[in-house]
Amino acid sequence: MDPNKTEDKSTLPLLGRFLSWFTKTENSNKICLALVALCLALFLADFTYDKHGHFHIEEIPGFYGIYGFFMFTALILVAKVLRTLIKRPENYYGDKAIDGEDYPNDQLEQGSK
Amino acid sequence: MISILPTAFIFIASALILGFLPRGHIRSTILLATPVLAAWHIWNLPVGIFSQVEFVGQTLDMMRVDKLSRIFGLIFCLAAFLGNLYAWHVRDLIQQVAALLYAGAAIGAVFAGDLITLFFYWEGTALASVFLIWARKTEGSYHTGMRYLIIQITSGVILLAGTALLYRDTGSITFERMTLGSLGTWLIFLSFGIKCAFPLLHNWLQDSYPAATITGTVILSAFTTKLAVYALARGFAGTELLIYIGAVMTLFPIFFAEIENDLRRVLAYSLNNQLGFMVVGIGVGTEMAINGTASHAFAHILYKALLFMSVGAVMLRTGTSKASELGGLCRTMPRTAMFCLIGAASISAFPFFSGFVTKSLIMDATANQHYPVIWAILVFASAGVLSHSGIKIPYFTFFGHDSGLRPKEAPIHMQMAMGLTALLCIIIGVYPDPLYALLPYEVVYQPYTMGHVIGQLQLLCFALLAFIFLMRSGIHPPEIRAVNLDVDWIYRRLVPTFYNIIHVATVKFFTYFDSVINDFIQLTIKGLYKLLGPETGVSRMRGVGSMVVWVAILLGISLISSYF
Numbered sequence: 215m216d217p218n219k220t221e222d223k224s225t226l227p228l229l230g231r232f233l234s235w236f237t238k239t240e241n242s243n244k245i246c247l248a249l250v251a252l253c254l255a256l257f258l259a260d261f262t263y264d265k266h267g268h269f270h271i272e273e274i275p276g277f278y279g280i281y282g283f284f285m286f287t288a289l290i291l292v293a294k295v296l297r298t299l300i301k302r303p304e305n306y307y308g309d310k311a312i313d314g315e316d317y318p319n320d321q322l323e324q325g326s327k
Numbered sequence: 328m329i330s331i332l333p334t335a336f337i338f339i340a341s342a343l344i345l346g347f348l349p350r351g352h353i354r355s356t357i358l359l360a361t362p363v364l365a366a367w368h369i370w371n372l373p374v375g376i377f378s379q380v381e382f383v384g385q386t387l388d389m390m391r392v393d394k395l396s397r398i399f400g401l402i403f404c405l406a407a408f409l410g411n412l413y414a415w416h417v418r419d420l421i422q423q424v425a426a427l428l429y430a431g432a433a434i435g436a437v438f439a440g441d442l443i444t445l446f447f448y449w450e451g452t453a454l455a456s457v458f459l460i461w462a463r464k465t466e467g468s469y470h471t472g473m474r475y476l477i478i479q480i481t482s483g484v485i486l487l488a489g490t491a492l493l494y495r496d497t498g499s500i501t502f503e504r505m506t507l508g509s510l511g512t513w514l515i516f517l518s519f520g521i522k523c524a525f526p527l528l529h530n531w532l533q534d535s536y537p538a539a540t541i542t543g544t545v546i547l548s549a550f551t552t553k554l555a556v557y558a559l560a561r562g563f564a565g566t567e568l569l570i571y572i573g574a575v576m577t578l579f580p581i582f583f584a585e586i587e588n589d590l591r592r593v594l595a596y597s598l599n600n601q602l603g604f605m606v607v608g609i610g611v612g613t614e615m616a617i618n619g620t621a622s623h624a625f626a627h628i629l630y631k632a633l634l635f636m637s638v639g640a641v642m643l644r645t646g647t648s649k650a651s652e653l654g655g656l657c658r659t660m661p662r663t664a665m666f667c668l669i670g671a672a673s674i675s676a677f678p679f680f681s682g683f684v685t686k687s688l689i690m691d692a693t694a695n696q697h698y699p700v701i702w703a704i705l706v707f708a709s710a711g712v713l714s715h716s717g718i719k720i721p722y723f724t725f726f727g728h729d730s731g732l733r734p735k736e737a738p739i740h741m742q743m744a745m746g747l748t749a750l751l752c753i754i755i756g757v758y759p760d761p762l763y764a765l766l767p768y769e770v771v772y773q774p775y776t777m778g779h780v781i782g783q784l785q786l787l788c789f790a791l792l793a794f795i796f797l798m799r800s801g802i803h804p805p806e807i808r809a810v811n812l813d814v815d816w817i818y819r820r821l822v823p824t825f826y827n828i829i830h831v832a833t834v835k836f837f838t839y840f841d842s843v844i845n846d847f848i849q850l851t852i853k854g855l856y857k858l859l860g861p862e863t864g865v866s867r868m869r870g871v872g873s874m875v876v877w878v879a880i881l882l883g884i885s886l887i888s889s890y891f
Binding site for chain 1: 416463464465466467468470471534537538540541581582583585586589642643644645646647655657658659660661662664665691694695697699702706707710711713714725726727729732733734735736738777778781782783784785786787788789790791792793794795796797799802803804807808809810811812813819820
């Protein structure tokens, strides 16, 4: 169906209607704010108990959060550079690979809702 | 010697009779009953070595039962059951027989007490599993299957060579802990390494798993690599080299997974990364680390199968597993989406999901042995897992931009398989004690401490925050239709190109050489023709008169010369 058209939500299953709430652009700010609040709470939670990890670095408040944030960002940036080096057209390996071919129709059970 | 039925024979017997049964539900029921029967058989096995048989002067131990082989045997049965339930609709006898023989061979290998038995089953897994790739019945899958088979069989041949050398050195073929040193042990190590997808030897995995059938990939994901993990844990526990190999394995696939478009290949890279954690555990080699590896393999088989199942269900309904073509499917496939999210949470090791209680054993065992750099790599790789399996798979399939596709929900048997697997992922996460009780060594470990839970949640939530930040700022790479080069480029492109160049050059050289010889012969013939041919003076016909004149001249000359 055309994604620009507003569809009749009542035909969707209940769980589907619930999950589609997360896909709406107007809700993305709410989700974002909730996640920021959660991250803040997790950061503050570090002060509520005695930290004793295997390494000293673990005792820095919010160590895992900071490490996670920056390493994740670094991962994406490196992956972007990697893509420019190794990206090739889909049919690069020709008929000796499955990338350029369709999955056989007789093995599918397609159908729209 | 007590003789008991080797568990693998249950699968082989089922595979043999399957063809004589009517198509449809009866066959599918046998496919479900076989692993249940086998699991019950394994559960009731006593510990020890059984079913010894004589073979060309060697004693083969068909059944070596201990806690390490038992847990792998059980999870293989569980994986076979769930995979076959997922494949309930498949009516292709070849795939059904292949699935049974493949699971049987993997279980046979796990219980093998000697290297010869291991070799037979090792090759058995290769031969049986390739049919799950060929069953797609396309040109691409045929070639991919051939590449897969060549590499898998090579691994077995190397294992046999290593075994022969080891036998020459030690006089024993028993499959027990080895120390790297002799050529024999190195060859066996290499053979295990190929099947375990060590860095640079890994590409058969990412090449072949996305090429199998929808149900075939789910079955493939469980056995081969985890059999290799078992073999390494049995043969090379505590080999320090494995720590570094494992760390590299956790690291490099996360970059490739990030930019890969085919979601089943993303999962194959992710599988490679998860194997890395297990290999590090084997390298550390303490009781806690081996427990970590065994439990992580157990949990991993489940959540990885669950993720492959959910992507497979999407593929069954839409015909594609490419992220660039999907998005927004949560509207009409919400249950599949939920199961996928549970798999994603489990692999990302969110507290109360299976990955959390098993991966932390490996992480803590590594930290306990004071490997700070390796530990930091593993923490980074954990964030990487979240990136491709935790976020990318569910987000770009079920959420993200709306592809406009409104496929039907997955068939009911697929939902049952996914639901059951998802339930197991949660049960293991919430109540890990029964799994811990199955582990090779006694577990004295509490995964749910305040520091653990908060630390892990921080890592994951802040990484999630980074993802949102990168998406909103447009830095996150978009999903595009493309393939990415990896090490397999060497044997898929470089070597054939090189071969082609040599081929063309050889052909050109000989064609040139030929033409030179030809020219020479032709020139010679032409020259001789010109010199002595019918047109030349030599060959001209002359009259009798001129001969008489010449004879008279000659006679005259001789007459004159006689006077002097």
